[in-house]
Amino acid sequence: MLFSNITNINGTNKKKIVLLPHNNPDGDALGSSLALLFYFRKLKHNVDLISPTEYSESFQWLPGSENILVFSEKTQSLIKKKIVNSDYVFFIDFNNLSRINNPYIIDFLLYSKAKKILIDHHPFPFFFDFMFSDPTVAATSILVFRFISNMNNLDKIDKEIATCLYVGLMTDTGFFRFPSVTSETHFIAGKLIDKGIDINFIYDHLQEKYNENRLKLLSKALKKLKIIKKYRTAYTSIKASDVNFYSYKQGDTEGIITYGLSIKNIVFSVFFFEEKEKYPIKISFRSKGNFDVNMFARKHFGGGGHSNAAGGISEKSLSESIEYFLNIIPYYYKNLMFSI
Ligand code: 5GP
Ligand code: MN
Numbered sequence: 245m246l247f248s249n250i251t252n253i254n255g256t257n258k259k260k261i262v263l264l265p266h267n268n269p270d271g272d273a274l275g276s277s278l279a280l281l282f283y284f285r286k287l288k289h290n291v292d293l294i295s296p297t298e299y300s301e302s303f304q305w306l307p308g309s310e311n312i313l314v315f316s317e318k319t320q321s322l323i324k325k326k327i328v329n330s331d332y333v334f335f336i337d338f339n340n341l342s343r344i345n346n347p348y349i350i351d352f353l354l355y356s357k358a359k360k361i362l363i364d365h366h367p368f369p370f371f372f373d374f375m376f377s378d379p380t381v382a383a384t385s386i387l388v389f390r391f392i393s394n395m396n397n398l399d400k401i402d403k404e405i406a407t408c409l410y411v412g413l414m415t416d417t418g419f420f421r422f423p424s425v426t427s428e429t430h431f432i433a434g435k436l437i438d439k440g441i442d443i444n445f446i447y448d449h450l451q452e453k454y455n456e457n458r459l460k461l462l463s464k465a466l467k468k469l470k471i472i473k474k475y476r477t478a479y480t481s482i483k484a485s486d487v488n489f490y491s492y493k494q495g496d497t498e499g500i501i502t503y504g505l506s507i508k509n510i511v512f513s514v515f516f517f518e519e520k521e522k523y524p525i526k527i528s529f530r531s532k533g534n535f536d537v538n539m540f541a542r543k544h545f546g547g548g549g550h551s552n553a554a555g556g557i558s559e560k561s562l563s564e565s566i567e568y569f570l571n572i573i574p575y576y577y578k579n580l581m582f583s584i
Pocket of ligand 1: 340342343366527528529546547548549550553554555556557
């Protein structure tokens, strides 16, 4: 297999490997990284999983999560040592350094002689030493499964690895409902189920362990939801004072954006989030059909993502960001009108 030829990573030679998901890692980034952590340990490599930021409470139950080294002032020098001395750094579930958004880690990467390996499903990857990239798949977890399969090591997938990969599949496909889902997605899900995972336990831990404040924050956003019928668009926002009032924790706004798309005829949903009382504003985009939010986010909000799910930022205030958005949207009238 090409990959093991290049790196000899499947061989007897023990390597120092760093797994690096994007900032605020989601279920796919963490699931893929943790699966690889377990897998490479089975191959007797020396592996570390470094998260550039904290991650949502809803993933803290994931098998192996106690091994995640979260970047902080305290862990900074250890992380520097790990990255600089590693043989391989795996970039997982992102392909652009802006998604690390941590100048220290970017600096450590520049000093590191490690081979940089990409495992990711976003379009337009930057150059890496080796790219395991396929923007057509629903989740990076699928590529991790293929990666292990290509090394003829599917027997090494145990219940823990399977649970992590299944979380990646579930979360990035919106529980197997997005158009990116194919027979391969279900084929892999089936293989993972055969490893003895507990689907009900996973669902319960992902979706039914929210704190009360998270639901109240959702209710706040839904009350503010605005519909622009003419442009088949729904948008809402959360401002910094809501964040404080509802004791926001990382991940609490996850899912708010999906409600806009559940309205008949709406094909574009946007969520503006003022996380701290400072700029930039984080903006999320979701679409249905052929309205490409990746392009939209790239062009207007310095972001990117997939054609139906993307994100970006705005340096303006919350109200100015919304105003800017409302000024742009008429230019997309035809794209929105004829989407699907
Ligand atoms: P979310 O709206 O959940 O933050 O992000 C949805 C998707 O958009 C992510 O999976 C990621 O691919 C992409 N994305 C979100 N924020 C950014 C960003 O600031 N820059 C880029 N390039 N992609 C983003
Ligand atoms: Mn992903």
